[in-house]
Amino acid sequence: MKDTKIMGLSIPVYLALLVVVVVGIILDVLPGGMIGAFAFMMVVGALLNLIGNKTPIINTFFGGGPIVIIFGSAALVYFGILPESVTENVNTFMKGGGFLDFYIAALITGSILGMSKKLLMKAAIRYFPTILGAVAVALALVGVGGLIFGYTFFESMAYIGIPIVGGGMGAGAVPISEVFASAMNVPAEEILSRLVPAVALGNAMAIVAAGLLDKLGKSRPSLSGNGKLMEIGEDTDLHAKDEVFTPSLTDFGKGIAIAVVFFVFGRIVGWGFETAFGLDIHSYAWMIISVAVAKAMNLLPRELEQACASWYNFVAKNWTSALLMGIGIAYTNLGQVIDALSLQFIVLVALVIIGVIIGSMVVGKMVGFYPIEAAITAGLCMANMGGTGDVAVLTAANRMELMPFAQISSRLGGAFIILLATLLVQMFF
Template sequence: MKELKIMGLTLPVYFALLAVIIVAIFLNVLPGGMIGAFAFMMIVGALLDVVGNNTPIVKTFFGGGPIVIIFGSAALVYFNILPEVVTKNVDTFMKGGGFLDFYIAALITGSILGMNKKLLIKAAIRYFPCILGGLLVAMGLVSIGGLAFGYTPAEAIAYIGIPIMGGGMGAGAVPIADVFSKGLGLPTEQILSRLVPAVALGNAIAIVFGGILDRVGKKYPKLSGNGKLMEIGQDELKEKVDNEPFALSDFGIGIAIATTFFTFGNIVAFVMKNYVGIDIHSYAWMIISVAIAKAINILPTKYEKSCAKWYQFVASNWTPALLMGIGIAYTDLGQVISAFTPSYLILCFLVVLGAVLGTALVGKLVGFYPIEAAITAGLCMANMGGTGDVAVLTAANRMELMPFAQISSRLGGAFIIFFASIIVPIFFG
């Protein structure tokens, strides 16, 4: 216990900070806006992280800290332990304040620009077959399982398989519900109420699978690249050691470039939707633009490294805070509990299992490590988009795979919406 530190702080110092936060909440004087939200999320999130990472079974099989942070913070809201004013402030900070976008912008930009260029190009060509393989196996398993529990294959695919593989809520379940509504002539809200539990449960199962796959990779090292997606055989693809001196101004460069790439993604998404008729999430366009910038060397190497350093700072210091925000603002524990019947849970499990098996198999065939392929092209299709990507990659200890996770959540999610628009008239017309 003497050696244990939380947030890099000794226990007396950390608990002094925690005491201040608790007293401020009790007296209803916790600052609003970013200060109060950041203080609460960082300090309490760090404690839940330590609890999860040091709890037997949880730390070994269920992802440790990340799953405890998310569902622990969701429980604080569900059981009304957390005052409503704090909940609303965190919700506003995560959504209206854009903390989630700010975090993911740093991760996408820094992780892509920090990658080996040749590796990025070689991996991207092989990535989409993995997504398709996972989708086909997932839909096949849930169809077969659905028959055992009174679902038709079409119902199992439409109401369980598609929403889980659809890229989350805002970019997944909501537009998918609209597609179904127009095809079936039912209110969108009625359909959405059937999709949301699948999204929530699929996300929870995907997080658990992230921790399990990390453990499988450690037990069977040949299946894992330890955070590297592609099996590298050529010396020229190996990363070079960065010995350049670090300057605090590098963080400023990283912030400026990351937020500008995010803004550029919004511009492209607007133009493509309103003038070309292609509606794809801005994250996808951001990923494409950063990848192109990396591939054709638009930015000097120094700026690429500045973005990579900023991403490393964000990931190492703010991940527990972000997961705390995900639990409070995006995870409805009530929806998860209400849908928690054995048959429904099994069907959701089959979808995620199919995504893992299909992507691992195809990934091996195209030259990826099966564990990394299953995590990115499989689990990051089955979770709740950007929030789920962070949780799954953290549980799997592979945050450096964020670029590929975002390809799954955004481009893969867009493909699922297209897929849903095709199957509605075929199966329900």
């Protein structure tokens, strides 16, 4: 405990902050707006994150901190432990205050612009077809499985398959729920409550499957590259790191400005397409496309790309637990989550995991990848809970050197799923 840090703070300092927040809640004097919301979400979220990361079994098989934050905060609301004033303030901050959009803008802009263009271009030719194979087989299997259990083909794809392969919670399930809500004219939190169980259970199954694939690779050496993805040629140059960049306070300002302007640009393009062609495509999708085009065409100087990546890293490092608290309180109905869990639901989630493994193995082999490594990166890293899921999956598979490819799956693969969800919801709902 002596060396344990929470939010980068020593235990006594952190406990002092926690006591102040708890007293403010008990006395019902916690400020409204972003001050009260940030105080509660950051401080309590950090505690739940520590509990999840330190709890055996949960930290190994169920995603650790993120799962505990989401469902722990949802439980505070479900069991009436959290005062109504705090719940309402968090709801307002997440939705009306736009904290969710602010976080996602930083994530999309920084993650894409911060990637190595060399890695992006060299891996795309072989890697993206492998991702497509994983997604196609997974969605087909869960769609057919859904028919057996009484769902429509697209319903099981939309509420189980797509959120699992969508890139996690903050960059996957949440924007996907917004996309569905916009097209279906229903509250986003109602949809997210149906997506969260699939993401959580899919993440847990992906981690377990990674460990099993590692064992398969040891028993069948011909299927494994022991951490090397390509069967033909060397891919070590794809792991080259960017030049060292030490951000200044001004760089954070640049990153904020570029991120929010890209978000505005996505809204403008979305309005233009809806006005001109009647296509109601979510602004997140247009933002992703515009940032990817800017990256591919070198429209921004490298220093601005690095500024955006630095701002994203700051946001992800300091506010992810707060965001997950907001997701648990404002977007997760624990009662609906409990009602969703059933044997048939577990089977359908398992079909998605089996599907990404089979699809990525087959297509990966066809394009020159080792099947085990293809299944872990283009398959399971599409089906886990984003960045934290990548670490858990690669740790279970003993292949941390594949992190660059895992990040492609979580970042650009997840972005592709948002685009796919936008198109499919227009076609089937």
